[in-house]
Amino acid sequence: MFRAYYLLESEGLIVARPRSGYFVSDVEGNRSGSNRGPARKTSDAPGIADDALLRLMDSIKYKNIVALGSAFANDSLFPMSGLWRCFTSVARNMDHEKMLSGFPPGDEELRRQIALRYLIAGAALPMEEIVITTGALEALTLSLQALTRPGDTIAIERPTFHGALQAVQRHHLKAVEIPVDPLTGLDLDALAVALDQHAIRACWFMTSFHNPTGATMSDERKRALIDLLAAHQVPLIEDDVYSELYFGTTPVRPAKLYDTHGLVLHCGSFSKCLAPGFRIGWVAAGRYVHQIEQAKCVAAPPADVPAQLAISSYLKEGGYDRFLRSLRRNLASNQAQMLAAIRAYFPQGTEAFAPRGGYFVWIEMPAHVDALRLFSATMESGISIAPGPIFSATGEFRRYVRLNYGHPWTTVVERAMQTIGALAAQQRHVS
Amino acid sequence: MFRAYYLLESEGLIVARPRSGYFVSDVEGNRSGSNRGPARKTSDAPGIADDALLRLMDSIKYKNIVALGSAFANDSLFPMSGLWRCFTSVARNMDHEKMLSGFPPGDEELRRQIALRYLIAGAALPMEEIVITTGALEALTLSLQALTRPGDTIAIERPTFHGALQAVQRHHLKAVEIPVDPLTGLDLDALAVALDQHAIRACWFMTSFHNPTGATMSDERKRALIDLLAAHQVPLIEDDVYSELYFGTTPVRPAKLYDTHGLVLHCGSFSKCLAPGFRIGWVAAGRYVHQIEQAKCVAAPPADVPAQLAISSYLKEGGYDRFLRSLRRNLASNQAQMLAAIRAYFPQGTEAFAPRGGYFVWIEMPAHVDALRLFSATMESGISIAPGPIFSATGEFRRYVRLNYGHPWTTVVERAMQTIGALAAQQRHVS
Numbered sequence: 001m002f003r004a005y006y007l008l009e010s011e012g013l014i015v016a017r018p019r020s021g022y023f024v025s026d027v028e029g030n031r032s033g034s035n036r037g038p039a040r041k042t043s044d045a046p047g048i049a050d051d052a053l054l055r056l057m058d059s060i061k062y063k064n065i066v067a068l069g070s071a072f073a074n075d076s077l078f079p080m081s082g083l084w085r086c087f088t089s090v091a092r093n094m095d096h097e098k099m100l101s102g103f104p105p106g107d108e109e110l111r112r113q114i115a116l117r118y119l120i121a122g123a124a125l126p127m128e129e130i131v132i133t134t135g136a137l138e139a140l141t142l143s144l145q146a147l148t149r150p151g152d153t154i155a156i157e158r159p160t161f162h163g164a165l166q167a168v169q170r171h172h173l174k175a176v177e178i179p180v181d182p183l184t185g186l187d188l189d190a191l192a193v194a195l196d197q198h199a200i201r202a203c204w205f206m207t208s209f210h211n212p213t214g215a216t217m218s219d220e221r222k223r224a225l226i227d228l229l230a231a232h233q234v235p236l237i238e239d240d241v242y243s244e245l246y247f248g249t250t251p252v253r254p255a256k257l258y259d260t261h262g263l264v265l266h267c268g269s270f271s272k273c274l275a276p277g278f279r280i281g282w283v284a285a286g287r288y289v290h291q292i293e294q295a296k297c298v299a300a301p302p303a304d305v306p307a308q309l310a311i312s313s314y315l316k317e318g319g320y321d322r323f324l325r326s327l328r329r330n331l332a333s334n335q336a337q338m339l340a341a342i343r344a345y346f347p348q349g350t351e352a353f354a355p356r357g358g359y360f361v362w363i364e365m366p367a368h369v370d371a372l373r374l375f376s377a378t379m380e381s382g383i384s385i386a387p388g389p390i391f392s393a394t395g396e397f398r399r400y401v402r403l404n405y406g407h408p409w410t411t412v413v414e415r416a417m418q419t420i421g422a423l424a425a426q427q428r429h430v431s
Numbered sequence: 432m433f434r435a436y437y438l439l440e441s442e443g444l445i446v447a448r449p450r451s452g453y454f455v456s457d458v459e460g461n462r463s464g465s466n467r468g469p470a471r472k473t474s475d476a477p478g479i480a481d482d483a484l485l486r487l488m489d490s491i492k493y494k495n496i497v498a499l500g501s502a503f504a505n506d507s508l509f510p511m512s513g514l515w516r517c518f519t520s521v522a523r524n525m526d527h528e529k530m531l532s533g534f535p536p537g538d539e540e541l542r543r544q545i546a547l548r549y550l551i552a553g554a555a556l557p558m559e560e561i562v563i564t565t566g567a568l569e570a571l572t573l574s575l576q577a578l579t580r581p582g583d584t585i586a587i588e589r590p591t592f593h594g595a596l597q598a599v600q601r602h603h604l605k606a607v608e609i610p611v612d613p614l615t616g617l618d619l620d621a622l623a624v625a626l627d628q629h630a631i632r633a634c635w636f637m638t639s640f641h642n643p644t645g646a647t648m649s650d651e652r653k654r655a656l657i658d659l660l661a662a663h664q665v666p667l668i669e670d671d672v673y674s675e676l677y678f679g680t681t682p683v684r685p686a687k688l689y690d691t692h693g694l695v696l697h698c699g700s701f702s703k704c705l706a707p708g709f710r711i712g713w714v715a716a717g718r719y720v721h722q723i724e725q726a727k728c729v730a731a732p733p734a735d736v737p738a739q740l741a742i743s744s745y746l747k748e749g750g751y752d753r754f755l756r757s758l759r760r761n762l763a764s765n766q767a768q769m770l771a772a773i774r775a776y777f778p779q780g781t782e783a784f785a786p787r788g789g790y791f792v793w794i795e796m797p798a799h800v801d802a803l804r805l806f807s808a809t810m811e812s813g814i815s816i817a818p819g820p821i822f823s824a825t826g827e828f829r830r831y832v833r834l835n836y837g838h839p840w841t842t843v844v845e846r847a848m849q850t851i852g853a854l855a856a857q858q859r860h861v862s
Binding site: 096150277 | 580710732
């Protein structure tokens with residue numbers, strides 16, 4: 001349900017012109033990871049990845065598409081009927097007082113519940129630090145606006161959630177790209193170099209279940225990241241919307257946990273782990289909380305109040321953790337199915353990076369495969385995939401594809417995987 | 432109800448630093464109106480008006496305040512129970528398809544109903560030109576973003592809805608201020624000079640029931656405005672949220688009516704005339720409709736879908752015009768009461784500009800009155816007023832006050848008017 005919006009929200013944002021001029025990827029780091037190409041300064045970027053992004057977004061309208069390119073898990077995995085029941089009951093009892101309760105910084109009970117989630121993850125955050133937002137994207141954008149002005153430089157990841165690429169453009173920023181290894185995550189050496197070479201105002205990183213690679217930094221590396229940024233007094237916008245989706249029983253911890261300087265603005269959301277379509281996110285904004293709260297007041301309407309109260313009421317009912325456990329099991333099982341399908345159907349030389357949570361698998365295809373051409377071919381077969389270049393300012397990652405296993409594993413999905421594999425194999429003959 | 436948000440939305444946006452540097456008011460026009468001070472270049476502005484704005488916004492939390500400084504009419508004037516009934520019924524029947532129907536450009540039936548309202552006002556606009564937004568403020572912001580880049584110059588009004596002042600700052604624009612006469616509206620001669628002297632990218636004007644002066648341009652002057660802008664090929668963002676609130680039986684027409692070049696982006700809302708708190712607005716974007724629709728997709732979540740469908744369903748039930756007629760009668764009667772109270776209680780030398788619609792009266796106080804000090808004094812008595820300087824980038828209009836008569840005329844309001852008058856009179860002795 002509501003995949004259209006989710007895709008818009010998380011797959012980012014149409015670009016009217018080629019992405020050019022603002023992105024530099026000239027940082028030198030420890031080059032052992034598989035994603036680390038030669039250092040270079042980029043100025044022009046292909047519009048072709050944008051076209052793919054537009055077509056991917058457009059595909060949401062077609063019900064019969066197999067949406068393996070989507071950024072959202074299937075509604076059927078979520079307790080939608082219970083949530084809408086809460087929503088209806090809230091709407092029925094809406095009045096002036098209740099409406100005011102949801103105004104910035106947001107419903108107190110909901111913020112208390114979120115603070116409790118942090119406590120479970122090991123971070124004792126006062127609820128006063130939490131500002132409710134219209135989904136995580138608004139949390140990220142408000143954070144970026146609070147920390148930067150046009151012309152400033154920020155550090156982003158390569159590859160990256162392309163909402164970050166679009167935000168850089170929209171806010172007229174410059175971006176330094178820091179490589180992300182699908183296994184170990186962010187290249188800290190490259191970041192250290194970048195911090196020395198550039199006047200970086202802020203970083204925007206996904207430290208757990210990174211989109212698109214699935215990488216999660218170890219606790220140790222998260223701590224090192226925080227120490228490095230603290231030494232430079234550079235704030236971190238931590239995009240952490242998938243962290244509840246860890247497999248197994250050990251929670252994934254945010255880098256925020258190690259932040260003793262209040263430099264981390266930790267952005268979360270219920271859209272990926274409970275309530276797609278309700279658009280309720282938040283930021284735990286550290287020392288920037290007053291700026292964020294003010295920006296939320298002035299630059300944006302309050303987060304949907306009935307939706308806030310509905311989620312708050314759902315959380316109070318106490319079934320959230322039970323639901324999460326079953327969701328995690330479902331996703332882990334789907335991942336196993338998808339990895340098996342990749343082994344069975346994809347051409348030799350394919351490498352899949354299997355994360356320990358979330359619902360994305362990042363796939364390196366054999367050298368003869370062009371992800372954008374593959375995307376065109378699968379779309380003609382009614383299957384969407386997310387081609388690597390949409391996660392890059394410069395059209396990189398042409399051999400890479402991101403697939404979404406957040407769908408019930410049906411024969412339709414199984415056959416779609418078979419088709420993708422066959423279409424990829426065919427490229428050998430035509431190229 | 433929901434006055435807090437309305438005030439935030441329409442009274443604009445907290446500023447963190449003094450408004451400075453971006454505003455020029457050096458245009459020379461026909462200087463006959465009462466608001467036209469000497470030409471000057473402004474660079475510094477008092478933070479004191481911002482403090483007043485913050486306090487005014489903060490006052491929303493206090494239930495017992497007499498909110499004559501508010502930008503919103505009292506909820507009791509609106510069919511809130513009927514609207515919430517529609518909303519609840521929509522929420523109960525929410526599903527995937529219905530949710531998608533509200534995605535940009537917005538619910539088709541709602542856009543059809545809005546096109547119908549334009550037709551009644553004399554403008555035959557295709558519904559394809561209409562994009563639904565999260566209130567009028569988003570419509571205005573999207574329009575501004577589509578038309579400008581940081582560093583560009585736009586023309587705004589003096590005095591102005593200060594959301595415009597904040598938008599200029601937030602988007603790092605420069606603004607040329609065009610005087611508005613409370614009786615005749617925008618100074619077209621000054622605008623003509625400004626268009627010759629500056630590279631103006633866009634104009635942002637309220638042509639009917641201007642906030643705060645209440646001025647409405649005549650049809651003839653609206654046409655002249657459109658001709659002037661067409662000659663320069665400069666687009667107009669027409670902020671027109673009060674136009675349904677005309678007194679009498681003759682509808683007020685938007686300048687958009689005369690636009691044959693598609694240069695007008697006409698921004699409307701249901702927040703002031705039907706459904707406060709539902710945050711449903713729109714823009715009829717002329718030749719810019721595709722840019723606006725794209726910007727709405729990429730930079731913002733869809734306008735609240737249950738709220739769109741609830742308003743759409745309310746409009747289809749057919750009671751809207753009957754409601755509007757009674758609202759207009761109520762407001763006209765309240766205005767008469769407020770003007771009588773001003774005559775009875777305010778010091779000699781007070782001049783009130785009575786508009787032919789809306790719910791604001793713009794009041795020029797005698798020379799000894801300082802509106803910011805008066806604001807502090809009335810707030811201590813539990814009464815808010817909107818002091819003139821909050822409508823100016825440069826702290827002008829210190830003798831002016833905007834009062835809101837969109838409240839049931841009770842003895843509490845009557846006594847509040849008496850108190851304001853007495854406090855204003857007292858200033859003679861202390862100054």
